[in-house]
Amino acid sequence: MKIAVFTDIHSNLEALAACLAHARSQGAEQYAILGDLVGYGADPCACLEVIAELARNGAWVVRGNHDEAALGGLCENMAFAARDAIYWTREQLTPQQRDFLRALPLVARNGNAFYVHASAETPERWRYVTGVVEAARCMEASGLPLTFGGHVHHQSLYYTTGSGKAQAFTPVPGAAIPLTPRRRWLAIAGSVGQPRDGNPAAAYALHDQQRNTITFFRVPYDYSSAARKIRAAGLPERLAQRLETGH
Amino acid sequence: MQDLTNLHAGSEVDGFRVREKVYDGGMAVLYRVEREGGEFPMLMKVPRLEFGSHPGCYVGFEVEQMILEVLTGPHVPRWVAKGSLEDAPYLVMEYIEGESLHTCLTRAPLPADEAARLGAALATAVHDLHRQEVIHLDLKPANVLYRPQGEAVLIDFGLARHGHFPDLVEEEFHKPVGTSAYISPEQVIGSRCDPRSDLFAIGVILYQLCTGRLPFGEPASLSGFRRRLYLEPPPPRQLVPDLPAWMQEIILHCLEVDADQRYNTAAQIAFDLTHPYHVPLTERAGRLKRAGLPTALRRWWQSLWLKPAVCAAPTSHLAQAPQILVALDPGYAQDALLQAMQIAVRRVVAAEPHCRVVCVTVLEPDLSTQQESGQELANSQYTQRLVEMRHWAAPLQLPLDRVRFHVLEGAHAASALVEYARQNQVDQIILGARGSSALRRVLGSVSTRVVAEAPCTVTVVRPPRSPV
Numbered sequence: 270m271k272i273a274v275f276t277d278i279h280s281n282l283e284a285l286a287a288c289l290a291h292a293r294s295q296g297a298e299q300y301a302i303l304g305d306l307v308g309y310g311a312d313p314c315a316c317l318e319v320i321a322e323l324a325r326n327g328a329w330v331v332r333g334n335h336d337e338a339a340l341g342g343l344c345e346n347m348a349f350a351a352r353d354a355i356y357w358t359r360e361q362l363t364p365q366q367r368d369f370l371r372a373l374p375l376v377a378r379n380g381n382a383f384y385v386h387a388s389a390e391t392p393e394r395w396r397y398v399t400g401v402v403e404a405a406r407c408m409e410a411s412g413l414p415l416t417f418g419g420h421v422h423h424q425s426l427y428y429t430t431g432s433g434k435a436q437a438f439t440p441v442p443g444a445a446i447p448l449t450p451r452r453r454w455l456a457i458a459g460s461v462g463q464p465r466d467g468n469p470a471a472a473y474a475l476h477d478q479q480r481n482t483i484t485f486f487r488v489p490y491d492y493s494s495a496a497r498k499i500r501a502a503g504l505p506e507r508l509a510q511r512l513e514t515g516h
Numbered sequence: 517m518q519d520l521t522n523l524h525a526g527s528e529v530d531g532f533r534v535r536e537k538v539y540d541g542g543m544a545v546l547y548r549v550e551r552e553g554g555e556f557p558m559l560m561k562v563p564r565l566e567f568g569s570h571p572g573c574y575v576g577f578e579v580e581q582m583i584l585e586v587l588t589g590p591h592v593p594r595w596v597a598k599g600s601l602e603d604a605p606y607l608v609m610e611y612i613e614g615e616s617l618h619t620c621l622t623r624a625p626l627p628a629d630e631a632a633r634l635g636a637a638l639a640t641a642v643h644d645l646h647r648q649e650v651i652h653l654d655l656k657p658a659n660v661l662y663r664p665q666g667e668a669v670l671i672d673f674g675l676a677r678h679g680h681f682p683d684l685v686e687e688e689f690h691k692p693v694g695t696s697a698y699i700s701p702e703q704v705i706g707s708r709c710d711p712r713s714d715l716f717a718i719g720v721i722l723y724q725l726c727t728g729r730l731p732f733g734e735p736a737s738l739s740g741f742r743r744r745l746y747l748e749p750p751p752p753r754q755l756v757p758d759l760p761a762w763m764q765e766i767i768l769h770c771l772e773v774d775a776d777q778r779y780n781t782a783a784q785i786a787f788d789l790t791h792p793y794h795v796p797l798t799e800r801a802g803r804l805k806r807a808g809l810p811t812a813l814r815r816w817w818q819s820l821w822l823k824p825a826v827c828a829a830p831t832s833h834l835a836q837a838p839q840i841l842v843a844l845d846p847g848y849a850q851d852a853l854l855q856a857m858q859i860a861v862r863r864v865v866a867a868e869p870h871c872r873v874v875c876v877t878v879l880e881p882d883l884s885t886q887q888e889s890g891q892e893l894a895n896s897q898y899t900q901r902l903v904e905m906r907h908w909a910a911p912l913q914l915p916l917d918r919v920r921f922h923v924l925e926g927a928h929a930a931s932a933l934v935e936y937a938r939q940n941q942v943d944q945i946i947l948g949a950r951g952s953s954a955l956r957r958v959l960g961s962v963s964t965r966v967v968a969e970a971p972c973t974v975t976v977v978r979p980p981r982s983p984v
Contacts, residue, residue: 428682431575436687441829444680447582450605451574 271296272379274458274474276303276386276419278320279335280310280358281462281512284471285319287490288461295475295486301379303419304333304386306370308351309463309508311498313339313358316462317366324369332373333386333420334395340370350505357504382476383411387420397421398457405435408453415448416455417474423466424459424474424485428452440485448481456483462495469515520562520604521545530599532560532608543576543674548611551596557611558596565605575688576674581607582681583673587648590667591641612669617657617721624728625756628763631725632789634662635766639718639786641668643941646711646782646830649679653708655717656698657724677708679829692741697734701773702824704741709827711834712775715782719770726763727755731771745773745822746815748806762792765801773815775825780837780870783941787839787874787920790940796916837870838943843933843966844877845948846904852979853948854908860946860977862912873912874920875905876936878929898923930965937970944973 273292278285292300300323307313324330338344338355339362347355362370375392377384388396388403389411398404398418404427408416426438429452440446448454459472470487477484496509522545523534532549538559539546547560563577584607585595594610620626620634638660645652652659654675661669675693677683685693685708692704700716707713723731731749735741752767753759766788772778779785788795842861846854864871879894879901905921912919926932937945949963963976 426682428684430684430687436682438682441680445586446681447585449578449582449684451578 270298270478272299272301272382272476272478273297274301274303274384274417274456274476275461276417276458276473277305277333277422277460277462278302278307278310278316279305279460279462280307280313280316281471281495282310282312282315282319283492283495284462284488284490285316287488288471288473288486289319291486291488292473292475295484297475300328301377301382301384301417301476302328302330303384303417303458304331304373305335305419306330306333307339307358307362308335309354309499309504309511310495311502311504312495313361314363314366317362317369321366321369329377329379329384330373331377331384331386332370332375336370336373340367350507353505354508357502378413380478381413382415382417383413384417385411387418389416389418395420398427398455401427401435401437404437404455405429405433408435408455411453411455414450414453415476416453417476418455418457419460421457422460422463423457424472425457426483426485427455427457440483442485442487445477445480445482445484448483450481454483456485459485459487463511464515465511467515469512520599520606521564523547529560529606530597532558532597534560549608556594557613558608559593559611560606560608562606575684577605577607579676579684580673581605582684583650583676583678584609586678587645587650587673589644589648590663591644591669593669593671612661612663612671614662614664614669617660617662617668621657621724621728624725626725628726628760628792631722632763632792633666634668634725635718635722636786636789637662637666637668638721639782639789640941641670642714642718643782643786645670646714646834649830651677651679651709651711651830652714652717653677653703654694654698655714655721656695657721660721679709679831683708692738696736696741697730697732699741700775701745701819701822702775704738704745705822705824707824707827710775710825711782711830712778712780715770715778715785716775718782718785719767719778722763722767722770723749723752726759726767727752729755742819745819746812748812750806751803754804754806760792761797761801762788762795764803765795765797766792768800768803773819780872781834781839781941783839784837784872787872787940791920791922794920794922834943836868837872838864838868839941840864840871840873841933841937841940841942841945842873842875843929843945843947843962844875844905844908845950846877846901846908849948849950850979853950853977856979857946857948857977858908858911860975864944864946865912865914865918872918872920873909873914874922874940874942875909876922876924876933877901877905878924878926878932880927880929881925930962930969933962933966934969934971937972942972944975945970946975946977948977 339358344352344355385392388398388407390406398407426440427435456474458474461471464472469492470489475484492512496512499509525536527534532551535548537547545562549558549560596608599606659672694703698717698720700713702710703713732744752764901923902921924932967974
């Protein structure tokens with residue numbers, strides 16, 4: 270089965286729709302949604318509707334830090350723009366949507382794959398996997414050969430070496446990479462709704478279970494509309510600009 | 517754990533029946549196997565994973581498995597299957613029935629034309645590999661086989677690198693890996709991402725075929741490896757005085773220490789080996805002894821500061837050095853068309869400074885050439901075409917090593933061009949559309965057929981304001 274891995278959608282309906290269409294054209298039959306469904310963007314309700322429908326059809330969905338923040342609390346460790354967006358998001362959500370977010374688990378397992386938003390090592394602390402040290406800990410903690418994560422908004426692939434350390438690899442979009450046995454692999458799928466590597470195209474990964482490969486994709490989408498909606502909703506200008514520049 | 521390293525004839529693994537063990541080495545065991553309904557002979561490779569085996573065994577096997585599975589075409593063994601169990605790995609591929617280049621070496625030094633034939637087939641195979649994003653990085657005679665039809669097949673991808681996959685070899689060893697006689701200078705300083713490393717190895721192999729000796733010996737230490745960064749090998753003609761100058765030119769061009777000074781692509785080497793009399797001879801061709809001590813000292817000093825270059829995928833490297841075939845008909849085409857073609861070629865040349873332009877024209881065989889006077893006439897026609905093509909290309913001011921001229925013979929211009937493009941790994945054909953003559957309407961146009969049948973991009977040039 271081919272599983273499309275989406276993470277950090279951040280209420281960006283245009284990006285989510287483009288990635289869904291792209292994944293279907295690539296033969297995706299199931300989805301794993303690795304958290305941060307809301308926050309930043311202007312379409313939390315529409316995105317949650319789409320994702321809840323995927324979940325009803327068997328998709329794995331885990332919780333991210335923005336999803337948790339949208340349920341309540343002070344969000345003191347968040348940047349101002351992120352916090353403003355969270356407060357705005359809270360006002361939009363219906364009780365059913367809040368229940369949906371509340372029910373999301375922190376991690377999920379599917380065969381030899383482990384799904385988590387941040388790091389498999391203490392998932393509830395939302396630690397960023399930005400280097401080989403954190404990656405090695407995450408792969409060790411997941412206990413499964415393949416770990417899929419998000420949170421950092423960049424695409425990367427980590428793997429263990431013979432000495433047990435981790436190595437980082439920057440994937441080329443569209444190239445299917447074989448995930449050989451006897452190693453552990455950690456794929457950071459990049460962000461669907463708010464890429465931050467200078468390329469505004471939406472990012473996701475496709476895991477082909479049968480061939481045991483992973484392919485990272487970049488999907489162009491109508492970010493102008495997504496940015497316009499952010500401005501129209503009165504959300505911080507920085508969040509709109511971010512979609513336009515990818516920074 | 518299942519032990520697959522000691523299977524007997526007749527035993528079965530996942531539907532593959534073992535016929536015989538063909539190799540038993542420190543790194544791997546090879547069996548000839550067969551499967552019901554199998555269309556071709558097969559080989560099973562089982563890595564040695566027991567305690568005390570070389571640490572590279574598994575990485576090499578893993579890398580070969582990753583890479584061989586995605587490779588296609590006649591120049592690699594066909595992929596069949598891999599073991600499904602994690603603790604009993606194996607892979608099955610096509611068994612290549614044919615001579616190894618290693619066996620040919622027992623006859624070295626070989627005549628230049630035979631070395632050129634073997635080398636051209638090898639370079640063609642290497643180019644096909646590079647086009648598939650893979651650098652071999654361990655080319656040596658034992659890893660090159662020849663199918664009975666003459667096509668070269670590359671084997672053993674244990675040290676290879678795929679431009680889109682993580683480089684597991686580099687992570688595992690942190691030191692130069694390869695075979696000491698064939699390893700390129702950039703591999704010695706730790707770079708594993710330049711397709712031109714394989715071109716260096718082709719140079720070593722050609723040197724060995726033509727002289728029977730290895731240009732850099734077989735050093736065992738890192739400082740021995742490094743010697744090739746500053747010490748030139750003896751020029752082949754010093755060892756084999758009657759070796760043609762073009763062969764020495766090609767060999768030493770491959771063996772340049774600085775990869776930028778080497779051929780850009782294996783396709784260019786294959787082209788020169790199949791068109792030896794068109795190779796422009798430089799100072800390299802005439803060298804009869806290696807550079808003196810001052811040069812070696814200067815190069816040694818420079819070699820201390822060499823750093824590995826930034827990596828790029830093999831195909832993006834090839835994209836900068838395309839082989840452009842320009843089909844000309846200078847004696848007959850209108851001036852406006854010839855001018856438009858000059859402009860089209862100039863655009864490509866300006867965009868890709870490493871491209872090579874091959875100008876060809878097709879000469880129809882004349883029945884009168886059966887007679888002696890006819891032969892003379894044909895020769896003069898041949899020369900006339902070459903002169904006309906050179907005259908056409910002169911305003912482009914291409915350096916000697918970036919342009920070649922060739923007169924093809926064939927009754928059908930289109931099929932001659934398509935076949936030539938296929939044999940010479942041409943990346944783009946540029947040809948002119950002949951006007952709307954009555955003849956074309958009857959016979960069909962050359963460009964239409966070339967567009968339909970060519971194995972590459974085709975650009976059809978029309979002069980401005982052409983009647984439609």
